[in-house]
Amino acid sequence: MSYFTRSAAPSSLTGWRSPAVLLMIMAGAMQLSFAGWWNLMNNFAVQELAFTGREIGIQQSIREIPGFLSFAAIFLLLIMREQTLAYVSLALLGIGVAVTGYFPTEIGFYATTLIMSLGFHYYETMAQSLSLQWLPKATAAASMGKIIAVGAFAQLVAYGLIFIGWKMFDLSFTTVFLVSGCLTLVVLVFLLVAYPKFKEGVPQRKKLVLRKRYWLFYALTFMAGARRQIFTVFAGFLMVERFGYDVHEVAGLFLLNGLFNMALAPKIGQLIVRFGERKALMLEYIGLIVVFLSYAFVTNEHVAAGLYVIDHAFFAIAIAIKTYFQKIADPGDIAPTSGVAFTINHIAAVFIPVVFGFIWLYSPAAVFLAGAAMAGASLFLASIIPGNPATGNEVDFWFRQPAPQAAE
Secondary structure (H helix, E strand, O other): OOOOOOEEOOOOOOHHHOHHHHHHHHHHHHHHHHHHHHHHHHHHHHHHOOOOHHHHHHHHHHHHHHHHOHHHHHHHOOOOOHHHHHHHHHHHHHHHHHOHHHOOOHHHHHHHHHHHHHHHHHHHHHHHHHHHHHOOHHHHHHHHHHHHHHHHHHHHHHHHHHHHHHHHOOOOHHHHHHHHHHHHHHHHHHHHHHOOEEOOOOOOOOOOOOOHHHHHHHHHHHHHHHHHHHHHHHHHHHHHHOOOOOHHHHHHHHHHHHHHHHHHHHHHHHHHHHHOHHHHHHHHHHHHHHHHHHHHHOOOHHHHHHHHHHHHHHHHHHHHHHHHHHHHOOHHHHHHHHHHHHHHHOHHHHHHHHHHHHHHHHOHHHHHHHHHHHHHHHHHHHHOOOOOOEOOEOOOOHHHOOOOOOOO
16 A cells, blocks of 8 residues: 555545544654754854844745745645645655755755745645545544644654754754754655555635635634744744854753643643634633733743743644634635635735844834734634634624613
8 A cells, every 4th residue: 555556535544544643644744844944943043144133034034935825735736636735745845954054055044945935834735624624523623633742742853852962962053954854754755655645525626715704714814824923933033042042952942842732732622622712712812912921021031931832832722723614614615725824824924024023123022012912813803703613603793792681
C-alpha cells in the first residue's frame, strides 16, 4: 500500500493508517521544520544579519504573502488532489528551511522565507480542508485537539534538540536549519510509502466561494490573523531585542509552549465539544486582552516569559473558529472556503508587520495596546456566535432582541 498504488475511502482504514493519524503525522512533519525555523528566526535575524524592527517587519510581511495568496490553492486543485498538494507543500517547507543558513544575507533570508512560507501556508490550507472533510462533526474539535497535540510533540522534539545541542555541540545556524528541513522531508517519504490516496468527502467546488451567510466566520478569521501577528512577530522579537534571550533560551521557552500545547490541546478540544464555540472563544479573547495589556508595560524578563507561554496556550482555542464553520457550511464549500479563509486571515498579516515595525521603533507599548484593542473587537464577534450554530443559524444578534416586558 502506498500513495502511488492505492486509493481508499477515508472510512475504510482504521488504526495507524486512518486519515486522522495521517493528519497527525503531517502536523508533526510540518512542525519539525517550522519549529526549528521559528526558534532560530529572531536570533538569526539579529545576530547574523543585524536586523532591526524595520527589517524584521519586512521579512515577516514577506512571510505572510503566501498566506494572503492561499485562495489560489483552489486553482491548483484543478490539476492535483488536496492530499497531493499537502505533500508538495510539505516538501517546499522542508526545502525552504533546509537551505536558509546557506543564504546569510538580507535578500537571501527574504527569499528562503518566501519558499518556506509557500509550503507552510498551502499545507495549512489543505490540512484544514481535509480535517473538516475527513473528521466527523460531532467529534471534530476533539480530534483537532489531538492533531495539535501531536504537532506540539514534534515541536518539543525540535526545541529539545536545539536546547540540548546548541551549546553542547556548538551548533551553527546553518546546521540546525539543514537538519530541521531534512527531518520533514524524511517523514514525507514515509507518508508516501505508508498511506494510500484518501478520497475527499463531498466533491469540492473548484472555484472561489464567498457567501454572505459566512460573514461572521470571515470576520473572526480576519481578527485572528491580526492578533496572531502581534504575538508571532513582536512578542518573540521583544524577548530577543529587549531581554536578550539567546537561541537556547528561546528554545527553552518554546519547550514550555510545546508542553502546554501537548497537554492542553486535547482537553481544549473536548471542552469546545462540551461548552460550544461561543464560550470557548470569549474565554480566549478575555484572556488575550489581559495578556496584551501586560505586554505593553512588562519590564521583567521572567514575567514576559510567563506572558509568552500564556499567550501561546490560547492558540489551541482557535479550533472553535474552524468547527463553527464546519457546522454552518455547505459541505462542498469547505476546500474553496479554506483557501479564502487563509487569505482573509492574512490580509492584516501583510501590512501589520511593516506598519507596526515602524511603530515599534518609537513605542513598543503601542503595538501591544493595539493588540488588546483587536482582542476586544474579537470578543464582541465571538459573543454573537449562536449557542448551536448550524446552516440557517449562523449569527445570534443578542443585543437586538427586545427586552422582556413586565407583566401587567
